[in-house]
Amino acid sequence: MLKNYLKIAWRNLTKHKAYTIINVGGLALGMAVTLIIGLWINDELNHNSHFPQKDKIAQVYQSQTMNGQTGTGPAIPRPLEMAMREDYMDNFKYVVMSSWNTPQYLKNGETSLSRNGYFIQRDAPEMLDLKIIKGEKDGLREINTIMLSESSANALFSNEDPIGKTLKVNSEHDMMVTAVYEDIPFNTSFSDADYLMPWAKYVTLWDWVKRSEDYWDNNSFQMFVQIADNTTIEAVSEKIRDVKKIKDPDLVEFNPEMFLLPMEDWYLRSNFQNGKQVGGRIKYVWLFGIIGVFVLLLACINFMNLSTARSEKRAKEVGIRKSIGSQRGQLINQFLGESFLVVLLAFIIAVGIVVLSLSGFNELARKEMEFPWTSLLFWGVSLVFILITALLAGSYPALYLSSFRPVDVLKGTFKTGKHSGLPRKILVVVQFTVSVAFIIGTVIVMQQINHAKNRPIGYDKEGLVQIPTMSQDFTGKFELMRDEFIKSGAVTEMSTSSAPTTRIWSNRSGFNWEGKPEGFQEDLAWTEVSPEYAKSLGLKIVAGRDFSRDFASDSLGILINETAVKYMGLQDPVGQIITDSDTEDPFEPMKIIGVVEDMIAQSPYEPVKQGWYVFDRNDNGSFYNMRLNPNKSASENIAIIERVFKEHFPNIPFQYDFVDEEYGKKFASEVRVGRLSGIFTALAILISCLGLFGLTSFVAEQRTKEIGVRKVLGASVFNVWNMLSKDFLKLVVISCFIAVPIAYYVMNGWLQEYPYRVILKWWIFALAMIGAFLLTIITVSFQAIKAAKSNPTKSLRTE
Structure with missing residues (x-):
């Protein structure tokens, strides 16, 4: 019986090739989109699944309240470590202090590389269960040791065994390689761990880290923990919540609260607003999941519509089968069998599409996904997916076709009824409602991205290059290098800064100034700069003056931005004296010498933060900021800069970034979402138009004789086109009026997440x-005009 069903199904498919191509092609596209979105969602949901103890690992987060606004993040004070170990260690298996991800210069012989990694405590490899290829897992127990990822070890030592060999770090520290571990996968939070070095080494390298041991108000570190087996992350979070207030009552005014953020939330649910967890990338998982479901639904709607549209052609077949004893259940099974065959063919084609497009999709989505050929779970889910899709696509046609009465069909009195097309019209409305909503959503996403991109950033990012200065080799050489680079002709101005142009690395408080409101809790972005900073970036001085080497007093000077003027409540900022509220170890009073135009250093979707630019008296800037000579090409300038750099720093790899490219990375997530949404929207529209094209073909075919009679009686091409097109255009108009309010509600809610956002306008x-209207006209017109131009004698001379 099954063999018979499949044989008949195959004959029907091969007999009506155009119908089959539209049906199978539309389903294949829909299934390919759903498959690739499913792979993407699986990759997102399995971020950090590489770590066996994922459910037990967490990062310590902190919330603090300033002037009624609560901020939350992973920055914690160093004394927290001792408090955890002394008072709460029963709740933990591991407590691990760590630096932020830090680039270092690693040198072996003539090979010198820049690699990212962490200064971290010795339990980290055990907590993360690193796969050790060579050496020992407890490789951080000695202060002058280093553990390397496999790729870093290969790059530095080629075919040599690195264990026991010595590396030069930043041209000043000899570190012995104690282990090589397998590269941590891309879809993890530690994929950038090219090396691990001991936390104890980090403490000895910088005085400020040493001094921070007792400073509860210096939130410059991060802590990872693995909780004990007999407790939960929620229970431990509750216990440690007030530890900072207990240890340092002076901080009670900021209401600091500590808690644990589970590893499973680091990637998908790390956004907080006013102290509350509000999601994160999980919104994109939901977004693309919904898109995948709807695109598949559109493809299934095509199958339903085309199958029911052909109902009259199969009515006699149903009538004969019923008259010779076929039960309705058997007919339902037959039509579901046809549906299964179509879906199976579509799935095979869809797999091919996914395999061919996966590389491009990975590049677009910044993923490293592979097709799961060997995954039994994938093929099991795919089988269920095929069955559900077959039922979804074939259930309505099967029930509809099997309901025909054989007596009416065989007598020739079978009529589909004037409302028989209503389900098809409803499905077309659903299709175009989804497609129009997708179009609106994609346009608004791109509008929001462009709105932020076109926002004035406060400095000239074109032709601006930054070079990291991590090694002690750079200390005290700024004046020399500035002269050398400018004399080379490749650079017109150069400065140093303690943070990159596109980020804020330090926030400070504890200052006093005249007119400061009682109880005001300031939070200021703090960047130490050389006197040429404003000139090299192209910052505009709007009040007062810039730093000048002609004034020795400028070593105690400050430039502040326009937002800081408003934030501090200053009427006449230039000349204002800033003092330190720390009575035990205050710094010398500083004076505001000028106000600069706001520059965007954080997210371009957020308001500019109040910032101070302080004279760098210690010449320890972390970056060189260079303004390239506009009269030469960028490649020529970079080649000259590299030559000069290598003359003075032969043991350090030349590394640089164009600031405009670094700024562009701030839009990367939204740009990827916009591009992917655009692609999926285009496919959704294509699938909808395929269905509409098929329906128009069948309507034109069904009304062939009517069209012939009308033409004989004098109907023009336009009259015939209008007759065939108007019903479909009405459906699209209805779809638009349903889609617009839905899209407005959804996208307006999405935009609320951005303080700096586009205003929704009617023209979108x-x-x-x-x-949508034009696409419908184009799609329908092809068949309508073809039918209108056909020779009426051919349609009227034969039955």
């Missing part, structure tokens, strides 16, 4: 409606 919705 009008453009989407017009686009």
Whole structure:
């Protein structure tokens, strides 16, 4: 019986090739989109699944309240470590202090590389269960040791065994390689761990780290923990919540609260607003999941519509089968069998599409996904996916076709009824409602991205290059290097800064100034700069003056931005004296010498933060900021800069970043979402138009004789086109009026997450409606005009 069903199904498919191509092609596209979105969602949900103890590992987060606004993040004070070990260690298996991800110069012989990694405590390899290829897992127990990832070890030592060999770090520290571990996968939070070095080494390298041992108000570190087996992350979070207030009552005014953020939330749910967890990338998982479901639904709707549209052609077949004893259940099974065959063919094609497009999709989505050929779970899920899709796509046609009465069909009195097309019309409305909503959503996403991109950033990012200065080799050489680079002709100005142009690395408080409100809790972005900073970046001085080497007093000077003027409540900022509220170890009073135009250093979707630019008296800037000579090409300038750099720093790899490219990375997530949404929207529209094209073909075929009679009686091409097109255009208009309010509600909610956002305008919705209308006209017109131009004698001379 099954063999018979499949044989008949195959004959029907091969007999009507155009119908089959539209049906199978539409389903294959829909399934390919759903498959690739499913792989993407699986990769997102399995971020950090590489770590066996994922459910037990957490990072310590802190919330603090300033002036009624609560900020939350992973920055914690160093004394917290001792408090955890002394008072709460029963709740933990491991407590691990760590630096932030830090680039270092690693040198072996003539090979010198820049690699990212962490200064971290010795339990980290055990907590993360690193796969050790060579050496020992407890490789950080000695202060002058280093553990390398496999790729870093290969790059530095080639075919040599690195264990026991010595590396030069930043041209000043000899570190012995104690272990080589397998590269941590890309879809983890530690994929950038090219090396691990002891936390104890970090403490000895910088005085400020040593001094921070007792400073509860210096939130410059991070801590990872693995909780004990007999407790939960929620229970431990509750216990440690007030530890900072207990240990340092002076900080009670900021209401600091400590808690643990589970590893499973680091990637998908790490956003907080006013102290509350509000999600994160999980919103994109939901977004693309919904898109995948709807795109598949559109493809299934095509199958339903085309199958029911052909119902009259199969009515006699149903009538004969019923008259010779076929039960309705058997007919349902037959039509579901056809559906299964179509879906199976579509799935095979969809797999091919996914395999061919996966590389490009990975590049677009910044992923490293592979097709799971060997995964039994994938093929099991795929089988269920095929069965569900077959049921979803074939259930309505099967029930509809099997309901025909054989007596009416065989007598020739079978009529589909004037409302028989209503389900098809409803499905077309659903299709175009989804497509129009997708169009609107994609346009608004791109509008928001462009809105932020076109926002004035306060400095000239074009032709601006930054070079990290991590090694002690750079100390005290700024003046020399500035002269050398400018004399080379490749650079017109150069400065140093303690943070990159596109980020804020330090926030400070504890200052006093005239007119400061009682109880005001300031939070200021703090960047130490050389006197040429504003000139090299192209910052505009809006009040007062810039730093000058002609004034020795400028070593105690400050430039502040316009937002800081408003934030501090200053009427006449220039000349204001800033003092330290720390009575035990205060710094010398500083004076505001100028106000600079706001520059965007954080997210371009957020308001500019109040910032101070302080004279760097210690010449320990972390970056060289260079303004390239505009009269030469960028490649020529970089070649000259590299030559000069190598003359003075032969043991350090030349590394640089164009600031405009670094700034562009701030849009990367939204740009990827916009591009992916655009692709999926285009495919959704294509699938909808395929269905519409098929339906128009069948309507034109069904009304062939009517069209012939109308033409004989004098109907023009336009009259015939209008007759065939108007019903479909009405459906699209209905779809637009349903889609617009839905899209407005959803996208307006999405935009609320951005303080700096585009205003929704009527033309966006009008453009989407017009686009859908034009697409419908083009799709329907092809078949309508073809039918209208056909020779009426051919359709009237034969039965």
